[in-house]
Amino acid sequence: MESLTHVCSKPTDRSPWALAPEFDRRQWLGTLAAGTIGWLTPAAQLLAEQAERRPRQPAQSLILLWLAGGPSQLETFDPHPGRSIAGGSRAIDTAVRGVQLAAGFEQLSAQLDSAALVRNLVSKEGDHQRGTYLVKTGYRPDPTVVHPSIGAICCHQLDVGRTEIPRHVSILSQQWPGRGGLLGNQYDAFQTGDPKNKVPDITAAVDAARIARRLADQRVVDAAFAVGRARQVESTLHAPLIARARQMMTSEQLAAFEVLEEPAALRASYGDTPFGRGCLAARRLIEVGVRCVEVTLTGWDTHTNNHETQRERVATLDPAIAGLLADLRRRGLLEKTIVMCGGEFGRTPQINRLEGRDHWPHGFSMLVAGGRIRGGHVRGQTDPEGKRLSSAQGTSIADLHATVLTALGINPAHEEMAAIGRPIKLSEGQPLADMLS
Amino acid sequence: MWKRNLLFVLLCGCGLVTVAANMPRPGQRADRGRPMRGAAVGDDDFRHTLERVNAAFRKDWADKHLVPAAAANDLLVARRLALGLMGTIPSLEEVRALEASAPAARLDRWVDGLLSDTRYHDYFAERLARAYVGSDSGPFIFYRRRRLARWLSDQLRDGRPYDALVRELITSSGFATSQPATNFLAYTIDPDQQNFHVDERKLAARVSRAFLGVRIDCAECHDHPFERWKQSDFEGLAAFFAGTRQRFTGIGDDPGNRPLEVEDRTSGKLRKVAAQVPFDSDRLPEQGGARERLAAWVTDPHNEHFSRAITNRVWALIFGRGLVEPVDDLRAGQPVPPALAILADDFAAHGFDLRRLVRLITASEVFRLGSQANPAVPGHEITPEHEAAWAAFPLRRLRSEQVAGAIEQAASLETLDRETHLLLRLQVLIEQNQFTARFGDAGDNELTDVGATIPQRLMLMNGEMVHNRTRNNPLQNASSQIALLAANDREAVEVAYLAVLSRRPTPPEAAHFVEQLAGSHRKQRAAQLEDLCWTLINSVEFSWNH
Numbered sequence: 001m002e003s004l005t006h007v008c009s010k011p012t013d014r015s016p017w018a019l020a021p022e023f024d025r026r027q028w029l030g031t032l033a034a035g036t037i038g039w040l041t042p043a044a045q046l047l048a049e050q051a052e053r054r055p056r057q058p059a060q061s062l063i064l065l066w067l068a069g070g071p072s073q074l075e076t077f078d079p080h081p082g083r084s085i086a087g088g089s090r091a092i093d094t095a096v097r098g099v100q101l102a103a104g105f106e107q108l109s110a111q112l113d114s115a116a117l118v119r120n121l122v123s124k125e126g127d128h129q130r131g132t133y134l135v136k137t138g139y140r141p142d143p144t145v146v147h148p149s150i151g152a153i154c155c156h157q158l159d160v161g162r163t164e165i166p167r168h169v170s171i172l173s174q175q176w177p178g179r180g181g182l183l184g185n186q187y188d189a190f191q192t193g194d195p196k197n198k199v200p201d202i203t204a205a206v207d208a209a210r211i212a213r214r215l216a217d218q219r220v221v222d223a224a225f226a227v228g229r230a231r232q233v234e235s236t237l238h239a240p241l242i243a244r245a246r247q248m249m250t251s252e253q254l255a256a257f258e259v260l261e262e263p264a265a266l267r268a269s270y271g272d273t274p275f276g277r278g279c280l281a282a283r284r285l286i287e288v289g290v291r292c293v294e295v296t297l298t299g300w301d302t303h304t305n306n307h308e309t310q311r312e313r314v315a316t317l318d319p320a321i322a323g324l325l326a327d328l329r330r331r332g333l334l335e336k337t338i339v340m341c342g343g344e345f346g347r348t349p350q351i352n353r354l355e356g357r358d359h360w361p362h363g364f365s366m367l368v369a370g371g372r373i374r375g376g377h378v379r380g381q382t383d384p385e386g387k388r389l390s391s392a393q394g395t396s397i398a399d400l401h402a403t404v405l406t407a408l409g410i411n412p413a414h415e416e417m418a419a420i421g422r423p424i425k426l427s428e429g430q431p432l433a434d435m436l437s
Numbered sequence: 438m439w440k441r442n443l444l445f446v447l448l449c450g451c452g453l454v455t456v457a458a459n460m461p462r463p464g465q466r467a468d469r470g471r472p473m474r475g476a477a478v479g480d481d482d483f484r485h486t487l488e489r490v491n492a493a494f495r496k497d498w499a500d501k502h503l504v505p506a507a508a509a510n511d512l513l514v515a516r517r518l519a520l521g522l523m524g525t526i527p528s529l530e531e532v533r534a535l536e537a538s539a540p541a542a543r544l545d546r547w548v549d550g551l552l553s554d555t556r557y558h559d560y561f562a563e564r565l566a567r568a569y570v571g572s573d574s575g576p577f578i579f580y581r582r583r584r585l586a587r588w589l590s591d592q593l594r595d596g597r598p599y600d601a602l603v604r605e606l607i608t609s610s611g612f613a614t615s616q617p618a619t620n621f622l623a624y625t626i627d628p629d630q631q632n633f634h635v636d637e638r639k640l641a642a643r644v645s646r647a648f649l650g651v652r653i654d655c656a657e658c659h660d661h662p663f664e665r666w667k668q669s670d671f672e673g674l675a676a677f678f679a680g681t682r683q684r685f686t687g688i689g690d691d692p693g694n695r696p697l698e699v700e701d702r703t704s705g706k707l708r709k710v711a712a713q714v715p716f717d718s719d720r721l722p723e724q725g726g727a728r729e730r731l732a733a734w735v736t737d738p739h740n741e742h743f744s745r746a747i748t749n750r751v752w753a754l755i756f757g758r759g760l761v762e763p764v765d766d767l768r769a770g771q772p773v774p775p776a777l778a779i780l781a782d783d784f785a786a787h788g789f790d791l792r793r794l795v796r797l798i799t800a801s802e803v804f805r806l807g808s809q810a811n812p813a814v815p816g817h818e819i820t821p822e823h824e825a826a827w828a829a830f831p832l833r834r835l836r837s838e839q840v841a842g843a844i845e846q847a848a849s850l851e852t853l854d855r856e857t858h859l860l861l862r863l864q865v866l867i868e869q870n871q872f873t874a875r876f877g878d879a880g881d882n883e884l885t886d887v888g889a890t891i892p893q894r895l896m897l898m899n900g901e902m903v904h905n906r907t908r909n910n911p912l913q914n915a916s917s918q919i920a921l922l923a924a925n926d927r928e929a930v931e932v933a934y935l936a937v938l939s940r941r942p943t944p945p946e947a948a949h950f951v952e953q954l955a956g957s958h959r960k961q962r963a964a965q966l967e968d969l970c971w972t973l974i975n976s977v978e979f980s981w982n983h
Contacts (some may be wrong), residue, residue, distance in 0.1 A: 200901070202895060205899060220945070224945065
């Protein structure tokens, strides 16, 4: 039952559910240490110089636009117009000279100078579930340990701040939302649907007076149960959980889910779709200190009729991602937020007999923007004839994770202990220097 | 246009009628009362083992100077049994029946009833399936998980010896649809790979964890941190499946014993690995196909790991905590708790009879202890040492499917089982699946202890399922039916407690709630009963097995 203490409200608790602490112990200790050692050693001076050389603060939040099913790189971020593998798909120029996106990204293309593209991702996972696990955690599935998703890592590593609501949120979540894994299930993403609708489970089904009476009654029942087992009952943390749940139910920050409070014109710029509203909610959520928001857009698994389906999905994605990037930039939030956009793998360069494309983990794309990520940069390329990339030619998912973690000010080599007593790094990859400014 | 709509409705109606007509008729509980294979609770041999198990715990308590908790009352034990064996709680109907039967050995009789109940077969089959193939849907071209679960349920119903069941899982050939046991192999096939070979490594991991209770798969990437397993042990085990793949006739083997080819981690070169077992290789038959040889070695009655692994798993499913934790990590060469050794030896010596094992575990003294301090012993307290030594029943958080099952049953005064109307069963099934998906289904790791989370608490406080199952709905919900039917306030409170918590209210509780109900009528009364059921469902007692 010791493992349950993690929902306690100790000041170092960084779970997405933890309350804002009175002060940040780590920061305080750091200040203390620096103050004590500062004038004793020359190391402090070196540190101070280094801090000056790094002008920007690391990003504080992550928005993951998850394209579930595996988007076709050729119809999204890595077009090869005029080649046979394009199968007739067209491309358009962008704000970055010499870089094209697939037709349909008219709005995003105007802002590509604030985003980087990785076009040579390579993995060994061609199955939806395994691929999703890999891209969300940075690790291949392993029967002995469940790795935390990158959103859970953000919640675990970054400051709690004054956030009262869940700090890991999955909007329009599908089968495999981000999970806490070895960090604990309190880091699992809170799942919610179209922001147009009520957030599930967060509002009581009865009025406040009845809820108060029910909770008072519930204490009567719990008191009867605690006779002769007070210690065990306390270790269940039932009472603090209910208190925390109550606090969340009444938090003013819940308003961050209410996208309808935004001006109509702004809402329209994201597109009048569940995904567009999800992206808008993501911006509102990170404004109140949510560390990771995952917004899912499904329907990319185009084994048949690839071109039409991808085009139709892009029509939803383009205004949403462009609206999000523009909105973040306008509010000065892009500096503090990393946006990732991609899916579990790409799709085959060859078009099958049903005019579809199948799973292809041997060279696919992901868009990354914000924080220290170099806008307008393109990393890697795929073969114009559609040959698969070898691991040596490609970028690994682990390296991509290490890069994003670095941009968030998190040390990828930091180790957490798995239950089996094996230390696990947050990412086994190396940060990609070319992606960071 | 309206014609088409009418046709659609008609077709739906026809479909429903067909489904209903093809349902097994209620009352055909064919297996109810069928004579049990193996020894019954009464026989000397059974009692002898039971005594040894009880004595082993008592000796441990004496050595540690621990005073155990007093025995729990029968209703509470019945609740534990329902949760452990069926993933739900006793219905009011069952509570009444239990209380009406003669007190002597009524729990043993109740266990017998459960062992022939379809709910137990299905529930335990699903738990075993998770150990064998996990919970994900797998490669849909080759793999039919539900077939496997159905088949496991049938084996439990028929009292199939466990060694025979496992041998069939490892050795069977044919299609996933007609030979359900082959799904154990088929779920590992990667449809993107040529030849449709089974994944030898996944199978080695499953065989070692599920059947042997050891984590040889940690040695897949590195030698085990504090174990004797080497990478070569893992690869040797995997090599038994090297020739197995999906063919035109379903799962089958290539002729000859093909060695496994592995890429060396350091040199990157391919090397060949021959099939070998990680320990006790003298028991490995020399003749026969690779899978037959492995199956014979795994299920050998002298293979302690085999009987201990399943004994520990069944114990963990029933108690919520294994005698050894994690449940599939029985370290080689390390002593196991005496009770585990005694139960496992008995299991191997009595034809690997799962029902006898369940009866022994649930008849044991520790299963029937209370979880609270014994009021008759001055200053008695349940310490963590008591819990560690099983001197009190351990408080364990219910798994998500148990929470869902308990809510559904608590909201229905009648037993939800095979005799329940098909449409209601469908509704319950759908609600339960939606609930567990959101509440968090731990899949393969369902026996790992994890903390409760705030979203889970929010779901129980504000979620759709609890609301729908407690709100005013006299057709379905216990709360409304109690409000309508209870003769007086006292009875209303008592029935609500029995239906939700399987116990009667304590005098202070009864006084508190009876006073609230005093003088209320109709709508107000229905709302109050709704509040009471909500309150009981949100109590700590409801969410924790105790």
